[in-house]
Amino acid sequence: MTATSGVQLVVEERNATAPAEDRCWYAIQTHSRHEKPVRDRLMAGGIEPFLPLSKQRRQWSDRKVWTTVPLFHGYCFARFSLSDSLVVLKTPGVARIVGVSKPEPIQEEEITALQQVSSANRMMEPCDYLIEGKWVEVVQGPLTGLRGQLIRRTKHHGLVIRASLIQQAALVYIEADEVAPIH
Incomplete structure (x- = not known):
């Protein structure tokens, strides 16, 4: 029996014990x-991973090429029981399992949606995670540098500009890709 087959045996036993x-x-x-x-x-x-990938066109010095890169840089997803978290953490290249004080599970629907889009070969690209009510800054267009609070009305995003002294506000309609969250 080789060392490799011994590892495989351990993997199979771990999967069999984790319903x-x-x-x-x-x-x-x-x-x-x-x-x-x-x-x-x-x-x-023996851990079930999921890494959503995105095709991007990159400019090299002499030509443009299509490359496949991770959709979320620095992150991979995996399905496992908490009893296997030490195995995951000891995997070379893993920094940590995301969570506040302990690993936080992700909703099954979110992973299913990412898997569905990935398997449909649709174009995907990462974007800023914009939350209604959060403060954002306009990063392109004639309003560059303007800061306000993001709201959403029907299909359009709006940026609320406040004049707090007179307790009034104005709503400017703007495209989601024109703003970035303020960190």
Whole structure:
């Protein structure tokens, strides 16, 4: 028996003892540019990984090429039970399992939606996570540099500009890609 087959035996035993209902999806923060190796190592270790990928056109010095890159830089997803969290944390390239004081599971619907879009081969690109009510800054267009509170009315995004002294406000309609959250 080789060392490799011994590892495989351990992996099979771990999967057999973790019922599907005990396993949840978690976000795993990886070291820089380690998303794909982490995915491969988790899979080899018997953990179910998911890494949403995005095709992007990159300019090289002599030509433009299409490359496949992780949709969320620095993150990979995996489904496992909390009893396997040490195995995940010891995987080379893993920085931590995302959560405040303990690993926080991700809703199944969110992962299913990402998997569905990924399998449909639709174009995806990362964007800022904009939350209604949060303060944003306009990053392009004639209003660049303007800060306000983001709200949403029907299909349009709006930026509320306040004049607090007179307790009045104005709503400016704006495209979501024209603003970025203020950190």
